[in-house]
Amino acid sequence: MTDTEKLGEVIAMFEASGLQTMDLELEGLKVRLKKKQGPAFSADSASRPEDTDMGKEEDTDPALQTVKSPLVGIFYASRKEGGEPIVSVGDPVKQGQTLCLVEAMKTMNEIPSPCSGTVEKILAENGHMAEFDQPLFLIRENRHD
Template structure:
């Protein structure tokens, strides 16, 4: 595989809807990955709690606001797959409630058909709520995170 072939594969990969590609030709190996964009949707108002609440497994972490906040946006699963908060069981989660993230920062991983797809934040803001359970199935359009959009 020469450099021209690599650029052509790369160009086609960038134009495709694939998030990961592994190619082996003879002794040459090429692996390409890209983060997926997710759609943010404004929905229900949140309610203020005095402190953070979290179950031992990290499910249901919240930091709530009593007033209806138009800056709160839900980040939903773009497809069905297993949701992971970290790159490996031993690794620290990508984000926690209260963390400030920038557009494009990785929030988690959704595994579908043995392919690990990074879930990138569609905007900058503070993590207000994590609704997805680590290692559990995420349904299409299921709310995974609630972020308060800010100008970070």
């Protein structure tokens, strides 16, 4: 089992549990998971000054889900250099579908969509560093009220 698969299992167990936050430290990697009020999870850390506008739209529109980076690494929009992006603005996505890759410790980590919906915005830049808890995408959740 790869490290990515192990991390995915830990995240799935956390989401299914009654826990609201969880800290994990393994071989020098520290991860903090914190559940939101909705079905998505996010990592908990101090906000960065340049991110102050990124969550405001979500606060005013409950149908928007912010997908945040669960770890520090390089954000990749495509699976290979120069390739087509995994998702683009306006694309429909399903819950659990891979949105991007974040490379950390020479491992490519797939970042899944927390819900089914439509990609509203891509907030990260291909090939640039993604910080822990940095907003990467806004997904307009499909609501069947």
